[in-house]
Amino acid sequence: MDPIQAKQQMTLAEFRSLRDFIYGKSGIFFSESKQYFLENRLSKRIAELKLRSYGDYLSLLQGGQGSQGAAELKQLFVEITTNETSFWRNPPQIEAFQNIVLPDAAKQARERGQSRLRLWSAACSSGEEPYTLAMICQDLKDTVLRGLTVEILGTDISEKVLAQAQDAVYNSYTLRNLTPEQLQRHFIPMGKDLFQLKPEVKRLTSLRHCNLVDYPAYRQLGTFDVIFCRNVLIYFDEAAKAQVLKGFHGQLHPKAYLLVGHSESIHAFNTGFELLHFSKAMGYRKRT
Ligand SMILES: C[S@@+](CC[C@H](N)C(=O)[O-])C[C@H]1O[C@@H](n2cnc3c(N)ncnc32)[C@H](O)[C@@H]1O
Structure with missing residues (x-):
């Protein structure tokens, strides 16, 4: 043939x-x-x-x-890879991040004497997740985050989506969960239903290639205050999930946060994380 x-x-x-x-x-x-x-x-x-x-x-x-x-x-x-994502995905969890997780992470960072707060969107796809976090941090820079430098890292295994994240140009469908005020505050309309993320928000985020099962590769990324790993563990089997969770545990400060997708319980694993119940959302915190 x-x-x-x-x-x-x-x-x-x-x-x-x-x-x-x-x-x-x-x-x-x-x-x-x-x-x-x-x-x-x-x-x-x-x-x-x-x-x-x-x-x-x-x-x-x-x-x-x-x-x-x-x-x-x-x-x-x-x-x-399946790269589906959107801004403000799973709004109750993003709101819990904004109202509970971020203020506590900032408080802990100050208590530890840190000047930087580091967030990691592990499996960031085309950037909607790390840029959602960046928008929130930009809005809270003079209040909750006063005195702290924010660093957001977005990583993915697919070079194609990382290139899209680097462009930071989005259409209204992926921006559908944002209010008109958020859209106006953080994006520049480019016509043809396209919007570019403003440079001052984009600047908070850096992007790089990282394979989540390659722990030696991401051990060098440093220690984080919050890790988002949403809607990717569903593609892994139990052994790979356990390996990745162990890696995250190693990259988080004590009592730092791990937010996974809403259908992804990590409870079955004895991972050293405690389960947190927010209003209509869940999260995890490293025990010690
Ligand atoms: C469905 S998207 C989720 C994006 C975003 N976290 C969200 O919840 O909207 C899953 C992403 O995981 C990435 N991915 C799959 N396996 C990976 C691996 N081993 N290491 C890093 N990223 C991976 C895919 O390339 C894809 O962009």
Whole structure:
């Protein structure tokens, strides 16, 4: 068959080999019911690269560092990740961050003699989450955050979404949860339904590539007062989740906060975090 003629069928054996490879590299686990998903996402790559089979694609990926395989691995992360996000996502949790978590984190930082408050949006997708935090911090800079320098780090495994975050230009759909006042205060209208984040808000945030299952890579990121890791642990299996949570535990100050997605309980893990109940939202705090 001409490789670019028709969508390649993925055999079960190919699916299992690719699934295991992806899991080993990213923690993302595809159950067998997701074979169609992987086939849909990767068939385009197979055609673009003019490969004959998914087995050939895996061999290419396994080529390793310094080869075409290393570059294709980055592209694989772009293809297989689900990057859905929006500003002010899960409003009750964002409000709990604004009204409870941030003031307490700022108080603790002052008590520890810190001059910087560090927030990490781990798996930040196209930037909506770290920039939501940046907008809040900008609004509270002369009150709750007075005297503290805020640093927000956004990281993701997909270079494509990081480039979008770097542009910081958004349409009204992803901005739908913002009030007209917030939109006006923090964005510059560019026409054609596009809005650019103002530089003074963007400046609070830096972006970098980081794979959450590569703990040695993010051990160097320093210590944080709050980590947001929302709507990504759902893609990991239990072992990868436990590994990532252990990593977060190591990167947080004592009594610092971890906010996960609303359907992502980490309770089953003996993680050294205590569960916090906010109004219509939940969060975690490192015990000691
Ligand atoms: C559904 S988005 C969630 C974005 C944002 N946190 C939110 O809740 O709106 C999930 C993000 O996790 C990223 N991701 C998946 N596996 C990852 C890994 N191993 N390391 C870092 N990021 C990862 C994906 O690229 C994607 O952008």
